[in-house]
Amino acid sequence: MTTLTHSGSRKIEKPMEPEAAAKAAGRSKARRRTMSIWIGRVALAVIVIGGWQWFTTEGWVDKFFFGQPSEIWSSLVKLFTEGTAFGTIWENLWITAQEAFLGFILGTLVGVVLGILLGSNKYLSAVVGPYIRIVNSIPRIVLGSIFIVAFGLGVFPKILLAAVLVFFVVFFNAFQGVREVDQNLVANVRVLGASPIQVAMHVTIPSAMTWIIASLHTAFGFAIIGALVAEVLGAQQGIGLIISQAQGTFDPNTVFACMVIIAVVTLAAEYLIGALEHKLLKWRPPNRSEAQAI
């Protein structure tokens, strides 16, 4: 006990020294940690891409089938400088992004509305529930063929397929989100005299929002997949068409180049969704799990 009080009083005499040293040590430790993470990341990329390049150059892996990083790069450059057989890469990218984006919006809107409706109405959900599960279990990607037969080679069938894929992801999350609403909150506002619409506005929708927004990350990925697959199945323009064309001419490098382009688009969209999430859910306690950083 005495030593404790003694050291405590000495700390008051010279307050800055040990604390400042501890702070500096903590900072440098954090800096070292960040540095080592970045070194690891760069090393991993060098090993994977460099290894790929090396293996294909040496001929251990056939670059005719698996492409080669340097040639993927020159394909990328070619796509952006010379364009494609179906117009410039920007035109094609614009078409695909448009399809994915519109499909995403459509699927999200329908998913949210139906999810909230079925989530808050027990009878309706009991009646429609089994059918939704049946539709969910069929391979929806095949619907793309039907849409293209029905609506032609234009943009619309692509939007539709993207929307169908997005719908189920968003729908199930919205539905579950409504189911998880704190019943005490609902009882509370009902006692305060809220109408059913006010209950939805003040409790159900904001509460389900956490679930819905979490689903948007996955949903955008599905929108891109829907648009691309529908383009591969039949289109006049779009990244999917470039991919299927490259497949036809045994050109894996262009396929990989298109994958890179799409990955950049998806990452950008992901960033925007993250920003939206941050804005809408700023009331949430900070998430302490490390998974957030990944």
Place this chain on the structure above:
Amino acid sequence: MNSNHPHRAPRAADKTEEGARIEIAGLTKRYLTPKGETFTAIQDVTVNVEAGQFCSIVGPTGCGKSTTLAQVSGLERPSAGSVSVGGSLVEGITNGVSYMFQADALFPWKSVLSNVMMGPILLGMPKREATDLARDWLRRVGLAGFEDRYPHQLSGGMRKRVAMAAALINNPRILLMDEPFGALDVQTKAIMQNELLKLWEELRPSVLFITHDLDEAVALSDKVVIMTTSPGSVKDVFDIDLPRPRGNVQEIRHEERFLELQGHIWESLKDEVTRAYARTAGAA
């Protein structure tokens, strides 16, 4: 209060007369389980709470205390019997009622101020007026300066204060409290009980207060109702004649009359608690 908010004057007047009297007569509530069986939660409960009276309901776990409150608020409809508030039968949501739960029913996505404002806003009060009133109430519960925080940024006791302000801001004629302080630590609980008594003495709504804590029931109430194990029914009713204002609930616990009443009521409650325990132990 009335001069500030003229449109609420009628209800305040109501409260002083018989408008806040709660009559629960022969109340029975049965639930249908998903398998199609019926489960009787409460049976033939009869309780009267006079206007402005503080009435506690004590009973073992799962004896239908919360069910009773749900019938009074109008959130659920009785299977048999009736609930009247102020002489009129409860058929929909009873107006002029506020609820307080054990879990603080605050909107996590709304700031403290917006949480407290909900009551007046739902009654159609203009936003500016509601904001002023909510600020005033936050000051009354000692949370001035916390208006812009979110609930997760507050301590348990502070959240309770917000919930209390949100429950009382509409000047309810009836306040239903379902183990409101059950989740708090002992010190915070005592502080909140004092706070509640102070505000209750200013507004004098009729209170139905559910608790497991016999000390709490005796210290706060005018009347303590003991319920039996399920199906719940009224076993005993005790009038608490400790003088008001009660002052500090922690000090009143040591008074002779308090101990006498507490011991008396415990005699009645003890059997029910033992029976409820035996039942759950047997089931497990």
